[in-house]
Amino acid sequence: MRNTTDLYAQIIKTQAKSLGFDFCGIAKAEFLEEEAPKLEAWLHENYHGKMAYMANHFDKRLDPTKLVDGAKTVVSLIYNYFPEKKLPEKEEDFKIAKYAYGQDYHHVIKDKLKRLLEILRDEIGEFGGRAFVDSAPVMERQWAQKTGIGWLGKNSLLLNRQMGSFFFLAELIIDLEVTADPPMVKDYCGTCTRCIDACPTDAIVQPGVVDGSKCISYFTIELKEEIPQDVKGKFENWVFGCDICQDVCPxxxxxxxxxxxxxxxxxxxxxxxxxxxxxITEATFNKVFSKSAVKRAKFSGFLRNLRFLQQ
Structure with missing residues (x-):
């Protein structure tokens, strides 16, 4: 006879699948001891650039019990966003990262996570927990690896053998004890360096370590001031985000x-x-991107990016 924690794991995975999540892994909520020195070194090198928020809540990033009182389990989830058709990508066309084609994933997936929590509470009984989708200091990729649903590629993104990397990550941190999955310990990138070789701004400084302040996504989304001239001519027409290191990944x-x-x-x-x-006018921008993540750049930021590419 199966124990209760095994049963909870099966219920969580079954219900996650019913809501459209492609993979679901489970880990014990504990301090990410191995990640602490890596995060400290990354911040020390100023690889976060002007993203000051990355240096905040250091302890919370590493310890899920500081985000949810009495947390016992981290549930890591994958949701696919790879498009059926790409936007026009002729050499002269401007390009937008695929994750931003449709509605803002924060809202779409958060709604699904809230629904998942409701269903689980109906089936299992009351328990405490929170849903996260790139919305709090959670080390998503590290938790996903710990739950066994992928490994960290040389571009620092989570890779999954069945899906690649064009997906969103989301988490439930709950105070319910659930049987954990074994972590992903194998690195299936091998000797491949395509992502490192393809990055036009040399943002991947060593396997698995990205200097965020050199990434095209950083320049076109996170940076609020003028884009520095020393990266001029290196953006390959990416006007919002960048998919280069994913597009070249086998x-x-x-x-x-x-x-x-x-x-x-x-x-x-x-x-x-x-x-x-x-x-493009502001009216067209607001119409086309009314529910899109592209709105993060605002019309003024989008125009700045366009101007930079046209210089």
Whole structure:
């Protein structure tokens, strides 16, 4: 006869799948001892650039019990966003990271996580916990590896053998004891260095370590001031985010189109050419990106990015 913690694990995985999550792994909520010196060194090198929030809540990033009182379990989840059709990507076209094609994932996935918590409480009984999707100091990729659903690639992203890396990560941190999965200990990247070789700004400073302050995504989304001239001509027309290190990754040959209508791009975007982008008005920007993560850059930031690419 199976024990209760095994049963909880099965219920969580079954219900996560029913809500569209592709993978679900479970780990014991504990201090991430191995990650502490790595995070400290990364911050010490100023690889977070102007992302001051990355240096905040150091203890909370490493210890889930500081985010949820009495936390016993971290549930790590994968949700696919690989598009069926890419936006036009001719050499002269401006490009947007695939994760931002559709509606803002924070809202779409948070709603699913809240629903998952409701279903689990109905099936299991009352328990405490919180849902996270890139919304708090949670080391998502490290937890995902600890729950066995992937490994950290040389580009520091989580890779999954069945799906590659075009997916969102999300977590439930709960005070319920659940049987944990074995961690992913094997690195399936081998000697491949395609992501390192392809990065036009040399942001991947060593396998698994990214200097965030050199990343095209950082310049086009996080940086609020003018983009420095020393990276001029290196963006390969990425106007919001960047997928280069994922596009060249051999594991992404296994990517399959997502089944989430909310992640489909606004119809107008599919026909945008370079001229349309160059002449975009604030009204068009607000219409096309009304629910998109692109709004994070604001219209003024988007124009700054366009100007930089046109210089």
């Amino acid at each position: 594991w992404n040959r296994f990517s399959k189109p997502h089944q989430e209508p909310k992640f489909d791009p606004h119809p107008d975007m599919m026909n945008f050419n370079r001229k349309d982008w160059e002449e």
